[in-house]
Amino acid sequence: MRLSLGRLLKIFWQSLFIQTSWSFPSMQSMGFLSDLIAGVGEGKREEIVRTQKGLFNTHPYMVSYIVGAAVRAYDEGRASPQEIKKFLAVAQTSFASAGDLLFWRTLRPALLLLAVIIGVHYGIAGPLIFLIVYNIFHLFHRVKGISDGYNLGWDVIYLLKTRRFKLVREVFEAAGAVLSGLLLSLVAVNIQYLLVIPLMSLFMIMLTRRYSAVLIIISVFLLVLIIGLV
């Protein structure tokens, strides 16, 4: 069983809108249903909406794996809607946690650090490198996720233990640590730059004590205000 290019493109296109109607009670539900219907076909639209509506939330780039596997299940017609729903419940949590760790916590901040350092030193090369490298990984998961999900069916979850996730995360964690140190290259040899040490310590304490993000932003706001007034 193979997924045609046309269906793959339809699923891919709809997956770009997965979070468009994100809301608190249903999260990505409408986005997921639209994506699933794009893959399965309008013929089963009513059945899918009736049986699969309800809360759905996963990492936006990882939804491709889940939709691919669900489309396969509908194509084969062997699994009941309840069985598909059970698979979705397990898969969305597993892929959400893997995607958050890989993209939000590792790959994106590491590449943004790289973009900042190169951007401040060399200009437009920094943002361009970020855009290209980030989207190679992003689009790889969006597109390959659909075909892997379709080919592996419900076994797609086992992909989370492969090098695609683990190795990339480890490499970018190491790269992120190197880049954190390289951030010091933005410092000028000037006595006033010694202020970085106490300020960084202050923000570090706020982060490790898990102060809310709003409070940290308010602190930066006040800092700019106080320095301006002084």
Added chain:
Amino acid sequence: MNVILLSLLGALIILDKYALGEFGISQPIMTGTIIGAIFGDVLFGIFLGAMVQLVFLGGLPIGRDIPPDGQAAGIITVGSYFLLRSGNSLGHSLFLAPLLGLAGGIIGGVLEVSARRFNEKLYVRFMDHEECLYICHTTGLATAFIRGLCLFLPLFVLSALLVVPDACPQITKDTLTIIGISIGLANSLYLFVKVKTMFYLFIGGICGLVLAVF
């Protein structure tokens, strides 16, 4: 550049945050580049975008948690800077633009919650009329666009009209860099430094200091 056009551009870019694609175009370093290029000073746009990026490096949109809107803060900081610059000195513009941007980031987070509450109504409508799935779903694009416009337009109008007296506080590019590096270092150490990555941090730190000195 026309304030309305800049607000429309900002509202379009902010769709990338979650409503469409999420390609990373809305990240502050990218918006700094785009808006800087439009105003004819890419390098300063990148610098401002980079500083805002460092502030919001750790803002992770996980689950139901909605942190302050770093993407909106980037657009507002860079857009406001160039609008302020037409009638104010460099120091005044550098002082006010980040303040507007940070305030905009916090307001943006609040507006995002409101937009998502509005999407709840779309979901309720879909539950009552299942045939309306696509209409209800794509209306979310309009919600996100209008949220962006409501956030950017007033702040950009304010920036375009604001002429501050000389007595108003100023800051320098160096001061902004110090604040950016401080919170950027704290964010990146918090995200990346573990026992197994200490060696890499050490190597990066040595290289960074060498680059800074020479």
